[in-house]
């Protein structure tokens with residue numbers, strides 16, 4: 001800042017800016033740039049693509065409902081540039097691995113799973129008739145893997161965004177989010193909804209977005225939390241149930257939807273459009289498990305809209321109560337929580353300094369998201385780490401969330 005001010009006063013803004021940028025350049029950006037230069041002797045473009053948190057609205061995205069996510073300062077960085085060969089070399093700094101890709105014979109990488117996230121995006125472009133020429137790239141990131149902050153969506157969004165920029169494919173941001181979701185669904189085989197990539201691509205610093213996952217219409221809301229902060233507690237586990245149970249929940253919701261379409265009319269497009277009264281009047285005809293899944297989704301979708309009004313009106317207490325109600329629904333009706341998540345929520349939600357607490361993301365591990373009074377965070381974390389370690393033997397990690405802009409170019413070649 002000192003350099004900037006001094007040189008600005010000397011009327012030499014051109015000299016000042018590089019100092020200013022370098023001073024504030026993210027370390028990961030420096031790393032991917034250096035590794036790229038060392039390996040390819042070329043100047044890459046660099047893309048930053050954030051992870052996400054979701055304040056409320058869980059398991060609603062693939063049911064055509066609402067979600068309320070924000071992009072975070074934890075992000076994936078990608079340095080990338082076309083290669084002059086028929087092959088491309090891809091390097092993952094975090095995995096300490098590199099892989100040579102033959103662009104005349106693109107196939108899944110069994111030993112380098114991370115490379116499949118890139119291949120999935122190439123496949124989607126090519127399915128749209130957009131040929132992707134060979135390229136070299138370097139990746140690094142600080143989104144904790146398995147924490148439920150969507151590190152894979154961030155990486156896929158970075159690659160999708162970069163190829164669109166490098167080869168002028170002319171894909172708009174909403175279509176890019178759909179393309180990334182399709183890559184994850186078809187190449188990786190995870191039947192996720194659109195929330196993660198949409199939030200990563202469309203994030204806006206200091207804002208959350210209310211996204212209608214059926215229409216993809218969305219609105220930003222300034223995140224005014226006053227004295228409170230968003231804090232994540234990381235269970236440090238990912239139960240291997242996560243994918244099979246996720247797909248099973250989707251299936252059960254589809255079963256519920258086809259029941260309502262059959263009995264109440266084909267015009268219902270998704271479960272989020274079903275009124276609670278239809279559900280209640282159908283209790284005896286629905287499988288009890290399907291009934292509970294539908295109940296959770298319908299209630300959650302109503303809760304998120306009410307929670308959004310609370311947030312706008314500054315009723316933070318009410319917002320927090322709804323977050324905790326979401327956890328109860330996810331635990332008892334949707335059954336995607338686990339003992340570690342429940343322990344973290346149960347231990348903190350009644351604390352005076354905590355507005356709300358719930359599991360975040362797909363479930364069966366990952367993080368809880370909490371709204372905690374700033375001054376109380378360190379003391380609460382210290383206490384919680386001890387009790388969590390006593391209970392599980394796991395060292396509890398905490399991330400204080402700062403919102404950030406969505407996927408963007410941070411350095412041009």
Ligand code: GLA
Nearest residue numbers: 058059192193194195361362
């Ligand atoms: C995962 C999926 C999202 C969403 C959440 C649950 O994070 O990737 O699409 O379904 O679970 O809300």
